[in-house]
Structures are given as structure tokens and as C-alpha cells.
Amino acid sequence: MVRLIAVFNVLSVVIMAFALCLIFPLACSVLLGDSAQTAYDEAILFTAASGVLLWAMTRRKRRELQPRDGFLLVALVWTVLPAFATLPLMFYLPELSFTDAYFETVSGLTTTGATVLSGLDALPPSINIWRTFLIWIGGMGVIVLAVAILPLLGVGGSQMYKAETPGPMKDTKLTPRIAETAKGLWLVYVMITVACLLAFRLAGMNWLDAMMHAFSTMGLGAFSSHDASFGYWNSPVIEAVAIYFMLLAGINFGTHFLAWRRWSFAPYVRDPEARLYLLAVIGSVFGIAYYLLANQIYPSFWTALRFSAFNVVSIATTTGFSNTDYNLWPVFAPVWMLFLCSFATCSGSTGGGIKMIRAELMARQAVREMTRIIHPRAVVPVKLGGVPVENNIIFAVLAFILMYNGSVIAMTMLLAASGLDIVTAFSAVIACINNTGPGLGRVGPATTYAALNDFQTWICSIAMLLGRLELFTLLVVFTPGFWRK
Numbered sequence: 001m002v003r004l005i006a007v008f009n010v011l012s013v014v015i016m017a018f019a020l021c022l023i024f025p026l027a028c029s030v031l032l033g034d035s036a037q038t039a040y041d042e043a044i045l046f047t048a049a050s051g052v053l054l055w056a057m058t059r060r061k062r063r064e065l066q067p068r069d070g071f072l073l074v075a076l077v078w079t080v081l082p083a084f085a086t087l088p089l090m091f092y093l094p095e096l097s098f099t100d101a102y103f104e105t106v107s108g109l110t111t112t113g114a115t116v117l118s119g120l121d122a123l124p125p126s127i128n129i130w131r132t133f134l135i136w137i138g139g140m141g142v143i144v145l146a147v148a149i150l151p152l153l154g155v156g157g158s159q160m161y162k163a164e165t166p167g168p169m170k171d172t173k174l175t176p177r178i179a180e181t182a183k184g185l186w187l188v189y190v191m192i193t194v195a196c197l198l199a200f201r202l203a204g205m206n207w208l209d210a211m212m213h214a215f216s217t218m219g220l221g222a223f224s225s226h227d228a229s230f231g232y233w234n235s236p237v238i239e240a241v242a243i244y245f246m247l248l249a250g251i252n253f254g255t256h257f258l259a260w261r262r263w264s265f266a267p268y269v270r271d272p273e274a275r276l277y278l279l280a281v282i283g284s285v286f287g288i289a290y291y292l293l294a295n296q297i298y299p300s301f302w303t304a305l306r307f308s309a310f311n312v313v314s315i316a317t318t319t320g321f322s323n324t325d326y327n328l329w330p331v332f333a334p335v336w337m338l339f340l341c342s343f344a345t346c347s348g349s350t351g352g353g354i355k356m357i358r359a360e361l362m363a364r365q366a367v368r369e370m371t372r373i374i375h376p377r378a379v380v381p382v383k384l385g386g387v388p389v390e391n392n393i394i395f396a397v398l399a400f401i402l403m404y405n406g407s408v409i410a411m412t413m414l415l416a417a418s419g420l421d422i423v424t425a426f427s428a429v430i431a432c433i434n435n436t437g438p439g440l441g442r443v444g445p446a447t448t449y450a451a452l453n454d455f456q457t458w459i460c461s462i463a464m465l466l467g468r469l470e471l472f473t474l475l476v477v478f479t480p481g482f483w484r485k
Contacts (some may be wrong), residue, residue, distance in 0.1 A: 007073050009058035011080065015051035018081055019044050021137060025088065025130040032208075034124035036092045043087035050084070068482065075477045078141075078469060082106040088130055099454045106461045108134030109141070110468035111350055113222030113320040113437035114460070116450040120227050125208055128225040132215040138468075139219030139249075139350035140189050188256045193218045196245040203238045217245045220350040222320030222437040229445070230310065230323040239310045239323060250277060250317040252348035272385045273346045273357045280344050280356070281316045285309045288333050295330050308333075316340040318352040320437025320445075327444035334440055338427060341436045352435030352467050354404060358397050360384065365394055403471045408433060411463055418455050428452075432463035 026040035085105035090096055100116045107114045108131055120128060193214050200210035209225055216223050226232035230239055248256070251274050258267040268274055289301065289308035298304040307324050314321040315337040326334050343359040345351025364382045371380050381388040408429055415425035420442070427439030428449070438445040443452070449460065466474055476482055 004072075005058045005061035007069050007076065008054060009061065010073055011076050012051050012054035012058060014077055015054065015080070015084065016048060018084060019048035019051060021133070022047065022088070022130075024133060025126045028129050029124065029126035032125050034126050036088065036124040036126045039088045039091035040126070042091050043084075046087060047084045071473055071476055071482070074469065075474050078109065078465060078474075082109050085109065085130075085134055088127065092124070092127060097454070099457050100450070103449065103457050103461050104131070105134060106464050107437070108132075108221065108223060109138035110435050110464045111135050111138045111219045111221040111318075111352070112432060112435040112464045112468075113216065113220075114432060114443070114449050114464070115223065115437075116448055116457070118227060118448055118450065120225055123225075125225070128212055128223070129208075131223045132212040132219075132221075132225075135219035135221035135223055136193065136215035138221070140186060184257050184261075185253050188253055188260055189218065191260070192245070192248060192256070196241070199241045199245070200238065203241045204233065204235055205238065213242070214245075216321075217242055217319065218249050218350065220246065220249050220317055220319045220345075220352075221435075222314070222322075224321070230321050234323070236306055239306070242321065243309055243313045246313050246317045246319050246321075247278070247281065249319075250281075250345040250349050250351045252346040253350075254348050255346075270385075271346075273355075273360070276360055277344055277346050277356045280340065281313060284316065284336065284340055285312045288312055288336065291333060292329065297329060312337055312340070315436060315438075316344040318345055318434055318436040320431075322438065322445035325444065325446040327440055327446060338430050338436070338439070341434045342430065352433075354401070357384070358400065361389065361394065361397050362401060365398075400471065403475065404433070407463070407466055407471065411459055414459055415456055418453070418459075420452075420456060428456075428460055429463055432460045433467035435464060435467050 022040055022044045026037065026044065029037045029040055082102055082105040085108065086098065086101035089101045089104060090098065093101075103114075103116055106112075113135065115131075117123075196217055197210050197214035200213055201207060205213065212223075212225050222229065224230070224232075230242060251268070252271065255267045255271045255274060259265060285305070285308050289305040292298055292304040292308060293301050298307065307326075310321070310323050311326050313319075318341050326337070341353055343354040343356055345353055345355060347355045347357050361382065361384060364384070368380045368382055371378060382394060383389065408426075411429045411433070412422075412426045415428060416422055420428070424439065424441030424443055427441060428443045431437055431439035431443065443449055449457065452460065
């Protein structure tokens, strides 16, 4: 109980800080003169009052948190904050159920980008700003999670190879150094976001659209201010800007930090995960372009390359934007894209999925086992970046892959049992657990998740949370051993 009270005390501060985040869309609403100001006033008052009340109830039991407490705090933050984030939506759209509103805000904070809303063009600008802002702050939360929490479980990217990383990016865990790390990452994240905003504006978006889509692009979530997403502009230049920044956001922000600090491209060259990530994504872009051309979907290679590049990069990086309904393409193309989103992005990025470094580690482990079959006495270490990987890390990743596959199968079966066709059920789970957004079938890029019933929507919300917290961070809280002294 003492542990719970201490964690709730920190959670109360997080809730109060989250109330401050609501000031941004409120200010936008006031400046733009839209009709959602009252909704933000009520949401700020309720959120701040809840945080203050929880703080007053727990302030006498404050103590320093232990690593185990960190897991509980993270699980609570990522499940409780979306509930407060629903308030502006529910106050302004009273017909929106809590289930759908919670799905929408979980989708935002987990940078998934799946939506139950339609008629986005007619919504007050501040509502769309709030949705995309959720993705942006969620994206930074993901990066800090990757460098602070996941290494404690032995399944974070920094556990898998030791780069020559100076300063705050080395051995970052739940210590005072994490504040320095987070500060450096925030700085890089903000700078790239500003560059993305300016690039969108120069490419032809207005300032509001440029800001909202910069938020979504850097968070690798697909919330847009238009139902047609990037098809609204039908602009190859705008799409090219989005492709560039989606690719950037899919790389480890620790690598971006080092490149910025040293004013050098060397960190990108030395990052083995980034090389494989770019190779997989760019190779798939050209492969699917040729496939679409061969199937006569587009009249020329350059047209096929344009649509292939935007949609493949978008799905592979778990962003979820679209400029056409790729659900209508021959089935191999969208299925390959969903396969890519399961592993393509780098650890420490705002992307979801297994992460490229785990996929690479499993491939190298498979090669090692085949070598052992041929040479039973051989000592064959698994190396990443030229550094041997300890067996306990390999075992942790194997357990992660097992839990990932088991979760996908279990949730797909639940959705299928609830009445969804298997294509929609499987693609919805893959899209949600990888924090990608659109799937196939009834949840394809031209539709929304509003077609799902409440049970199916909650399953998808759980899938998004599991995927964003990389399974163990959330599931470990439900183990008996976690609660023992």
C-alpha cells in the first residue's frame, strides 16, 4: 500500500502537468475563435482538480521511487492520461461514447493514429490540434520510455549493443541522469518538428495544417485535419516532405542527438539498426512500385513509385498516413506493408512494432543455431555492431517475441469470435499492436474504426497500449511476483 500511495503521488503531479498541456489547444481555440473553448475550460478544471485532490491525499507518503515502482507508474500514466484526454472530445461531442473517446485518445498518446472520427474537415481546428498534439507529446514520451524504462526489463534497444555514446546518452536508466537525457532528446525532437512544420508550409500547406501534420509526422501517428489525409492536397511535393520526415522519425533519436551534437553524419553510418531500417524500407518502396506497375495498377513507373513511396514509408514507419486507398491494391502489397510495420523502425524512435534491432538479433540467433547443428562444438557468439550480445539478452528478446506473437493470436481470435472477418480482425490487431493505425478490410485507410462494436474497440485499445509499452512493461504489473515484498 505504501508503494501504491507513493506512485499515486507522482501520478498526481503528472496529471497536473497534463492539465497544463490542455492550455495549448485552449489558446488555439481562443485565437481562432472556434466553438470549443468551453470544452477546454471544463477539461482543464476537472483534470487539474483531480490532480490536486490526488496529490493532497498522498503527499504525506511521498518517498523515492524504486525501479519496480517505475513500471507501475508508466502503466498508470499511459492508461490514466488518455481518460483525461477524452474530456475535450466528450464535452464538445456529447454523442461520442467514452469507449470511442478513450480509443481515440489512446490512439493519439500511443502514436497509433487509428481514429473513430469522421467529418474531420468540419471539426473546430482546436479539436484537431488537440488530437495531433496528443501524438506529438506521446511520441516524446515513447523516446524517454525507450531510454529510461525498457532497459530495466532487459529488452530495450540499449541493452542489445553498447555504442560509443558519450554524455547523457550512455547507460541511461532511472537515475538523475535521465533528466539530462530527456532534455537533450526533447531539444532534438523539437528542432526536427520545427523543421518539418516549415517544410510543410513551404510545400504548400497553410500554417495550421503544417503544424498539425508536423505533430503527427514526428510522432509517427496518422491523425489529420482532413478525412482524405494527404490525398486532400494531391501534392507530390508535400508527400516528399512527409516521406523524408517520417524516415527521420523512424531512426533512433539517440542517433539524431549524437549527429546534432557532433555536427556529423558518422553516427548514422555507424548505427547498424539505421542501415537495415533504410535498406528494408527503401527496398520495399521500389519492390512494390514494380509490383504495382506489373499489375497495371498505375500507367507509369513514376506514378507507381510516388504512391508506393508514400504509403510504404507511412506504414513501414508505423505512421499510417495515406494518399490513396491501398486496400484496393493486389493483396500482396498491403500485406507486405503490414509485415514491414511489425519490425522496420528503430529502437528509441517514435515508431512501434518489434523494432529492427530485435529482428536482427533473432536472425543472427537463427544463423548461430544452424551453425551449431553443423559444428556442435563451435563457439559462435551473436554480435551486433561488432559487440557480442549476452545470452540473457537473447533470452529476453525470445520471450518478447513469444509474448508478441501470443498476444497477436489471442486478440485476433477474440475479434474473430466477436464477429469480425479474419482479415479485418488480424489486420486490426497488427495495426494496433504495432501502433500503425489503418489495417485492411473494414478498418482500411479509406474507413475508420467506428465500424467496430464496444468490445472490439476495447480489444484494439488494449492492443495499442500493449504495443506502445512493449508488452512486458504493462504485463509485468499483473504478475504475482511484482506485488511481493
